[in-house]
Amino acid sequence: MPAKIISKDMLSENVFSLVFDAKQIALKRKPGQFVVIRIHEQGERIPLTIADADAIKGTITLIFQVVGKSTALLAEMLPGQEILDLVGPLGKPTHIENFGTVACIGGGVGIAPVFPITQGMKAAGNHVISIIGSRTKDLLILEDEMKAVSDELIVSTDDGSYGYHGFVSQALENNYLLLGKHIDTVVTIGPVSMMRAVCDVTRKYNIPTVVSLNSIMVDATGMCGACRVSVGGKTKFVCVDGPEFDGHLVDFKELIDRQHIYLDQEKESYDHFCSCRSGR
Amino acid sequence: MDMKERMNIQRQPMPEQDAKARSRNFDEVPLGYTPQAAITEANRCIQCKTKPCIEGCPVEIDIPGFINLISNGDFTGAARKIKETNALPAICGRVCPQETQCEEKCVRGKKGDSVAIGRLERFVADFERSQGSISIPEIASSTGKKVAVVGSGPAGLTVAGDLVKLGHDVTIFEALHIPGGVLVYGIPEFRLPKAIVAAEIDYLKKLGVKVLTSHVIGRIFTVDDLFNDGFHAVFLGTGAGLPTFMNIPGENLNGVYSANEYLTRSNLMKAYLFPEYDTPIVKGKKVAVIGGGNVAMDAARTAMRLGAEKVYLIYRRSRVEMPARIEEIHHAEEEGIELHLLTTPIRYIGNEKGWVVGMECQQMELGEPDDSGRRRPVPKKGSEYTMEVDTVVVAVGTGANPLVQSTTPGLNTNKWGYIIADEETGQTSRKGVYAGGDIVTGAATVILAMGVGRKAAKAIHEYIMSL
Numbered sequence: 225m226p227a228k229i230i231s232k233d234m235l236s237e238n239v240f241s242l243v244f245d246a247k248q249i250a251l252k253r254k255p256g257q258f259v260v261i262r263i264h265e266q267g268e269r270i271p272l273t274i275a276d277a278d279a280i281k282g283t284i285t286l287i288f289q290v291v292g293k294s295t296a297l298l299a300e301m302l303p304g305q306e307i308l309d310l311v312g313p314l315g316k317p318t319h320i321e322n323f324g325t326v327a328c329i330g331g332g333v334g335i336a337p338v339f340p341i342t343q344g345m346k347a348a349g350n351h352v353i354s355i356i357g358s359r360t361k362d363l364l365i366l367e368d369e370m371k372a373v374s375d376e377l378i379v380s381t382d383d384g385s386y387g388y389h390g391f392v393s394q395a396l397e398n399n400y401l402l403l404g405k406h407i408d409t410v411v412t413i414g415p416v417s418m419m420r421a422v423c424d425v426t427r428k429y430n431i432p433t434v435v436s437l438n439s440i441m442v443d444a445t446g447m448c449g450a451c452r453v454s455v456g457g458k459t460k461f462v463c464v465d466g467p468e469f470d471g472h473l474v475d476f477k478e479l480i481d482r483q484h485i486y487l488d489q490e491k492e493s494y495d496h497f498c499s500c501r502s503g504r
Numbered sequence: 505m506d507m508k509e510r511m512n513i514q515r516q517p518m519p520e521q522d523a524k525a526r527s528r529n530f531d532e533v534p535l536g537y538t539p540q541a542a543i544t545e546a547n548r549c550i551q552c553k554t555k556p557c558i559e560g561c562p563v564e565i566d567i568p569g570f571i572n573l574i575s576n577g578d579f580t581g582a583a584r585k586i587k588e589t590n591a592l593p594a595i596c597g598r599v600c601p602q603e604t605q606c607e608e609k610c611v612r613g614k615k616g617d618s619v620a621i622g623r624l625e626r627f628v629a630d631f632e633r634s635q636g637s638i639s640i641p642e643i644a645s646s647t648g649k650k651v652a653v654v655g656s657g658p659a660g661l662t663v664a665g666d667l668v669k670l671g672h673d674v675t676i677f678e679a680l681h682i683p684g685g686v687l688v689y690g691i692p693e694f695r696l697p698k699a700i701v702a703a704e705i706d707y708l709k710k711l712g713v714k715v716l717t718s719h720v721i722g723r724i725f726t727v728d729d730l731f732n733d734g735f736h737a738v739f740l741g742t743g744a745g746l747p748t749f750m751n752i753p754g755e756n757l758n759g760v761y762s763a764n765e766y767l768t769r770s771n772l773m774k775a776y777l778f779p780e781y782d783t784p785i786v787k788g789k790k791v792a793v794i795g796g797g798n799v800a801m802d803a804a805r806t807a808m809r810l811g812a813e814k815v816y817l818i819y820r821r822s823r824v825e826m827p828a829r830i831e832e833i834h835h836a837e838e839e840g841i842e843l844h845l846l847t848t849p850i851r852y853i854g855n856e857k858g859w860v861v862g863m864e865c866q867q868m869e870l871g872e873p874d875d876s877g878r879r880r881p882v883p884k885k886g887s888e889y890t891m892e893v894d895t896v897v898v899a900v901g902t903g904a905n906p907l908v909q910s911t912t913p914g915l916n917t918n919k920w921g922y923i924i925a926d927e928e929t930g931q932t933s934r935k936g937v938y939a940g941g942d943i944v945t946g947a948a949t950v951i952l953a954m955g956v957g958r959k960a961a962k963a964i965h966e967y968i969m970s971l
Contacts, residue, residue: 311718448765481858489784
C-alpha cells in the first residue's frame, strides 16, 4: 500500500524526520512498534521504528539516519510524494507499566524510538529519567521533545561539545548508580555497542534492562528468520518475538556480526547510487 | 482417429532449456508444447468411460473434456473448461505433482506412459494468456455479503475466486507487498515465472476480488476487527511460513539461511538482479542445502544460478525417501547439484568474524520405519567428517506462523500451532471463521491447498447465505 509524505524535517546533518499519511497504523500503533517500508519497485524492505503518531490527524512519524542507498533515497523525497509500500504496525509493543523510576536511554538516531516509550512511561506514572547522547552536539536530536516528557534529562556527547562529556552508559553510572540513586528499570536504544555498554553497567547493579534491536529483516512477519538473535542461548526472531528483549541475555557479539552480513553489498549499492547522483 | 492409432502415439516430450545454460540463468526451464505437440498428446487420451483422472485431481477438473477440446484445436475452449473448476491453470500446470495425482490414475499409464495432463493444462493456459483473450465467466448478482480472505496463496486465491463468482464481495488481505504467497516468495522464477502469477491474480481482480497488500492480519486488524468492520465470514489461508531450524551449533552464523529467507530474497525481492534491485543475497561459492524436498531443490538450483561453484544437497535418508518430485531431483542433478544422501549436518563452523566456513556432517543408515512410514535414519558412529562451505540453506520444513492464532480468541489450534479445521468444510472453532491450506495441514502442495479452498468456499457460501 503506498503512503504519502505529509511533511519533512532535517534534524541533523544525516538524520531526517518524515511524517506519513497512515490512518490505520496511527490508530493501532503502540510505543515500541515499527513499520517496514519499500520506497520503489526495485527497493528493499527496511524496518523503521515509529517515532511518533497522531491518531487524530492519521499520521505517523519516522526518523532515520542516512546509512545506505535506501535511506539516502528516502532522504531525497519531498512532501506530497509517495513511497510504494508501508506496512505495520509490526513487532510487540513495549511493556509499559508503573515501575517506579525508569531510565530511558537513547543514543544517536536511537533517541527517536526511545521517545514514544518515554512518553508512554511518563503517562503510566513513572518518574522518568532520560539520558540521551550523540557523538557531538550537532548530531543530537529530539532534545526538547525528550525534555517535555521526562522528569529529569541528561544530555551527553562523546566529544564533550555539549552536556556530559562521555557515553550515556557513563552518564548513567556516574550521575545515578554510583551515587546510590535507585532506578527500577532501564530502556535503552541506540547503536549495538552503546546498548551493550549500558547493559554492562546495569548488570552490575542488577537493574532490569530492555533493549530494542534493529536487526536486518526481510518480511518482518516471522517468515524468514533473517533477524534471528540469541537471547539467553535461545534463538528469537526480532520481528515477532521482539523488537525488545532482556538486554542482559542478548548475544551482542552475534548481533554485531549479523548486522555486517551485507556490508560489502550495501557499500556497492550506495556507491553505485552516489556515482549515479553525481552524474559520473 | 481409431483406438489403435491413439494407442500408438508416443508421449510427447516437452522441450526444455539445456541444463548447462539454464543452470546460470533464471529463465523458465521447460519451454512448453507447440500447438502441434499439444494436439498430438491430446490424441493419446482414449476418452475412457471411467475417467479415473478426475478422481486424482483435488479440484476435479473435467480432464477428458478439456483434452478433447485440444484434440479439436479449440484451445481457448479447453482453457475455459479448466477454469470451470480451477482458476489458476497456468500455475497448476507447472507445479502440481501430476505424477501422483491425475496422471497416476490415467488408464494409459497402466501399460506405458500416462497422458501428459499437466503439460496440456499448462499449454492451454499459456495459449489463452498469449492470445490476450482471457474470458471472464458470468458473475452472479451481488449478494451483499462480505468475505475477508487472509493470505493470497493458493488456498486464499481459490476461495476468493469461487466466492466472487457467486456474487459475494471478497477482499484479500496480504501481508507482503505482492500477492501470491508462496507462489511469489517461495517458488523460483525458473519454475514459475512471476508474470504468470501476476496474470492469474489480475484475472481474479477482473472478477471483482479486492486485494489489499501490506496488511498483516493480527497486527493492523484482528479477525474480530474484520467482523466488526462488516465482514460476514473470514477465511484464513496464512500458510506455513515459519522457518524451522535444526537447533544445532552455529546455525546463526553469517551465511546460514533458512530456505524461506534465501528464496524470499531471490524470488520476491529479486536479489538475483542485485544491484539493479536493492536487496542483497550472499552469493556463495560452496553452498550446502539441507533437506530433500521441493523447497530444498529450489534453493539448491537457485544457489547454482547465483554463481556457486559447488552445490551440495545434504539429505539424511536415501533417494527413495526424498519428498521432492522426481522431476525436480532430475533437473537439479542435470544442473550439477551433488546429492549427499544419508548425511546430516551436526554443527556449523565459523570464523572469527562470525561467517560460516565449514560444517561437520555425520553419515546415517536406515533403521526401522518411523511414524511417517519411512525408514528412520540412524547416525553411524565414528562417521563424522567436515566439509568446506561458505553458505548454508536450511530447508528442513516449516511451521505455523502464530500471528493470527495468537490474536484470535477462541480459535483452536493443535499442539504444533496449526489451526484445527473441519476437513470437508474448513470450519474452525470460531463461528464464521474458516481455514485451509498449509496453516491447517502443515506444508503440502499448491493443488491440495486449492482443493481445500474449493470446499471451504462452498461451505462459506452456504454459511453466509443462511445468515
